[in-house]
Amino acid sequence: xxxxxxxxxxxxxxxxxxxxxxxxxxxxxxxxxxxxxxxxxxxxxxxxxxxxxxxxxxxxxxxxxxxxxxxxxxxxxxxxxxxxxxxxxxxxxxxxxxxxxxxxxxxxxxxxxxxxxxxxxxxxxxxxxxxxxxxxxxxxxx
Numbered sequence: 001x002x003x004x005x006x007x008x009x010x011x012x013x014x015x016x017x018x019x020x021x022x023x024x025x026x027x028x029x030x031x032x033x034x035x036x037x038x039x040x041x042x043x044x045x046x047x048x049x050x051x052x053x054x055x056x057x058x059x060x061x062x063x064x065x066x067x068x069x070x071x072x073x074x075x076x077x078x079x080x081x082x083x084x085x086x087x088x089x090x091x092x093x094x095x096x097x098x099x100x101x102x103x104x105x106x107x108x109x110x111x112x113x114x115x116x117x118x119x120x121x122x123x124x125x126x127x128x129x130x131x132x133x134x135x136x137x138x139x140x141x142x
Contacts, residue, residue: 021039022039022056023037023039023041024042025042025047027062028045030048031046033049034050035049035051036052039053041071043059044060047064047066050069051065052070054071055071056073056074056075059074059075060077061078066081066082069084070086072088074086075091077096079096080096080097082100084102084104085104086102089106090107092108093113094112096110101118101119101120102120104121104122
């Protein structure tokens with residue numbers, strides 16, 4: 001699999017993401033406090049507090065995060081009630097429900113996603129193709 005992503009053709013940036021060992025918060029697990037680390041984070045449970053991860057954070061359909069999120073990139077299929085500061089890209093999938101302010105270089109919101117808050121895109125419009133994107137979910141997550 002090629003680690004490059006072709007966003008211009010409408011592909012999700014996680015389609016070609018290399019397999020990395022990730023930290024998992026499983027369904028039925030509840031964490032109170034701030035979760036920090038450098039490995040990717042996969043959330044199917046509940047985190048109340050915050051996330052500070054220097055990697056991809058993926059909130060799965062059963063996942064819920066309430067607090068602040070700081071990460072390299074973020075994919076949301078579940079529920080967020082958070083202030084979000086991501087260095088690269090945020091992707092809100094079709095069934096996601098997000099309340100909070102987003103800050104990133106690039107934000108993609110699928111048809112069917114619920115979003116309430118403000119979006120601030122640093123570096124958008126600088127000629128790099130960054131900015132707000134809309135996409136239609138065609139496949140289930142995998």
